[in-house]
Amino acid sequence: MHTISGRQAADPVGLTEVDDAGERRAAHRAIALSAVGLAATGLAELLIALLTGSVGLLGDAFHNLSDVSTSLVVFLGFRVSRRTASERYPYGLERAEDLAGLGVAAVIWASALFAGVESVRKLLGHGTTTHLGVGIAAAAIGVLGNQLVARYKLRVGRRIQSATLIGDAKHSWLDALSSAGALAGLVAVAAGARWGDPLAGLAVTLLICHIGWEVTTDLARHLLDGVDPAVITSAEAAATTVPGVSHIHARARWTGRTLRVEIEGWVDPDLPVRAADAIGRHVIAAVAHALPEARAISWSARSAG
Template sequence: MVKAALGRVAHAFTPHSHDSADKTDAALESSSRGMRVLAISFAVLMVTAAVQAVIVVASGSVALLGDTLHNFADALTAVPLAIAFSIGRRAATRRFTYGYGRAEDLAGIVIVLLIAVSAGLAGYEAIKRLLDPQDMQAVWWVAGAGVVGFLGNEWVARYRIKVGREIGSAALVADGLHARTDGFTSLAVLLGAGGAGLGFPIADPIVGLLITGAICFVLRDAAREIYHRLMDAVDPALVDAAERIIGTVDGVQRVGSVRLRWIGHALHAEVEILVDHDMSVVDAHAVAVEAEHRLIHDLPRLRAATVHTDPHGPDGADHHATLSTHRTT
């Protein structure tokens, strides 16, 4: 009993290890895996787009041109993400006390801009060809290029989504979903080729406009995702889960505020718990440490948590009276 009590006291005054070397190693490994995914998917999409580009020159298909431009843009999104992953591995400093994980959000802004540019170029070419229809050459090659685009994008989508979910990178998952959408727009090229083969050359620019519309939908979703990250939005289900986890800790009489934010592909938490007002400082700290321990282990992608303890009771006591004029929430 004495040994257990001494161990509890020692643990209470020892910095909690879950936010030190083991968490740093996990973060570095996650970034390394993200970099590998980006390098491989970049190569696959560039080869896919290059094959399509050759057929665009031979056929003059604007639908295929729009798809090719989108695939090039999708491949190029790997560049800002790779830079962000690299920067995010840097250690925190006295200026950037939370580290450099938010570089992923800046990369997201660049990705949104690249998608917007690809939509603009595809729409321009489709409208120009709609006003001046031309016969499509090498129809079967165009159809084949659409299939190649679908297969390349779907492979990249599955790879990015799988690893993105495993390492907790919302940016990588979103980029994977973007690639999947690109795959379906590549299949739409088949419609343009089929229309041209049946003697309706106007089908090609019409499909080009449809692809432009699909790119705009992707642009909207990507912009919304980045906006949420920049505004520190999280899934409310994560807050509910955090409250449930904390509520199971012995000594926690009530759960106060719970704040979560994404920094890169890791969650950080700031929570308040209420404990018995007669509890000693050592015991109250031990409860806080256990709450932090449970959160880090049970809440997916949580890398660090700051737990603040408040006394619960006696009735009518205001333990924050001095701060009442400074608190807005």
């Protein structure tokens, strides 16, 4: 069996292995910067929410502050996933990142519950909202700050293939929508509709539930070894282009940010070992070229006879 680990890039000689230390540093930097930005935004919104009595702004503030705790969870997940493989954990602890992502999902659902309860309470209790100008300004700042954080984390997450960081970016994008909902509610109150603030809070709750469902299903798919069927199709199509392979069967799964592809190939049983090994190297090179996102590719030869 041949196995290539790390990020692969096909070249005329073979495969080049690239260490992911730089990608981890980029992830840590994205988490730290976003946590600082969200903490500042959340504290400012919290103070103004207490001043104005806006339930939409209050929910948005707690939502932003909860993101600081999820950033810590994501950071711990990245740190734990760095541990090398052992006899007990032969694949390492890369899935710690996915478990951290479940923590992010839990916070999203908790935010949905909090926002919904507070919105219904104010709607039924006919609460008032004051200092509308200050509240509108705070909500606008929340929209801008969360958009910047979300785009930054999404860009880094896609570049390093981290489902957890992408999920955290979606959470920040959700925060921008939450701030926009709070802003719309305050504008409605300023126009004379007292129900605007709690109604906006309910709308934000539905958005939170939608994003929570997306993040939860993406992470669950990773943990249950689900992959895009196109990955299997591409791997098998690339492997069959190598002369000497009569049949190919591919499997793949994610462990954290690592896409692992396993190739079984049927070859002539009379081939010498050296020739079968050469075919395996060519198969790995072909699959790595077709699937640049794959970080670990293994080959096993089977007798066609």
